[in-house]
Amino acid sequence: MGLKIAVIGATGNVGHEMLDILDERGFPADEVAAIASRRSQGTEVSFGDRVLKVQALEHYDFAGTDLVLMSAGGAVSKEWSPKIAAKGAVVIDNSSAWRYDSDVPLIVPEVNADAVEGFRRRNIIANPNCSTAQLVVALKPLHDRARIRRVVVATYQSVSGAGKDAMDELFNQTRSVFVADPIEAKKFSKRIAFNVIPHIDVFMEDGATREEWKMMAETKKILDPKIKLTATCVRVPVFVGHSEAVNIEFEKPITAEEARDILREAPGCLVVDKREDGGYVTPYECAGEDATYISRIREDPTIANGLSLWVVTDNLRKGAALNAVQIAELLLNRRLIGAKKAA
């Protein structure tokens, strides 16, 4: 029997994508509720060839709901996830509200699927930050082979990672540049059109930003606490698709050729690595796709056992909605949800 599902944040970037992916993958849902803030109550969102009326979070009754896919920001999740979980639904949350809670598993199914069993402690599962998700998909198979000691990563993150208003800001600023209108910056601290901004999320005491800290903390929690990671996270004027330039130091030797072969076989990875013009993937080409694309695999001769790579994915899919739906599928395949209905 199918499940009763609710998507919270259904009018947002990630929520839209969640509905599309649930439909595309034929997730066995008898009922799907689209939920957002009171502002959107009564508006419509599409779910496959159906149209769903958006309901307001505070008026929705979660009794009997099996699964909630939540992407409405940290404050909403902090308040609502425990209340919803207490009613018996498993919450898969996209915000950073629960990621560092030791009672909440932080899951990327290709990397640490077995950790999902820990969801019972709170009935909440966390989805990682978009830039971490694609990184650990690429790192895991290499770590299994040659043990990663240290990672240095620079990100090139699209504006969709900051929500739908941020996409509008890039569009409006770009237009303003062409028609010589004044540039308005609200979502970003500086103009994003025809610019790059080395600042995502708030600054921390040590000078890193919280986005950079998240990549370090989440890689440790998902993959291996022994891995050292330093990141520089940069917002770029791209609508969809995050890119990462990654330098990795391993304990054991590994050649670029070996890494290419390992990544070709690895779940979720797609290697496009021809050493010629255009023989690599850019964010524009990965938008709407599920894979984590890996290009520019090469040895780093400046350190022992070093490799450099270029990793690109659709941040709204593998970085958020797809990963959440994959977690839901994991719960279903392991019979961790739906049991009460099947019984």
Ligand SMILES: NC(=O)c1ccc[n+]([C@@H]2O[C@H](COP(=O)([O-])OP(=O)(O)OC[C@H]3O[C@@H](n4cnc5c(N)ncnc54)[C@H](OP(=O)(O)O)[C@@H]3O)[C@@H](O)[C@H]2O)c1
């Ligand atoms: N975009 C990414 O690449 C990415 C990746 C990983 C994680 N995330 C996380 O996913 C979450 C959503 O991101 P997004 O990019 O989809 O943002 P978004 O486009 O700005 O959408 C936000 C959604 O949350 C809803 N919402 C806001 N306040 C609410 C409230 N009080 N009650 C109920 N619903 C409320 C909004 O509904 P209204 O339309 O009614 O305002 C909208 O549906 C964030 O926590 C973000 O950090 C995003």
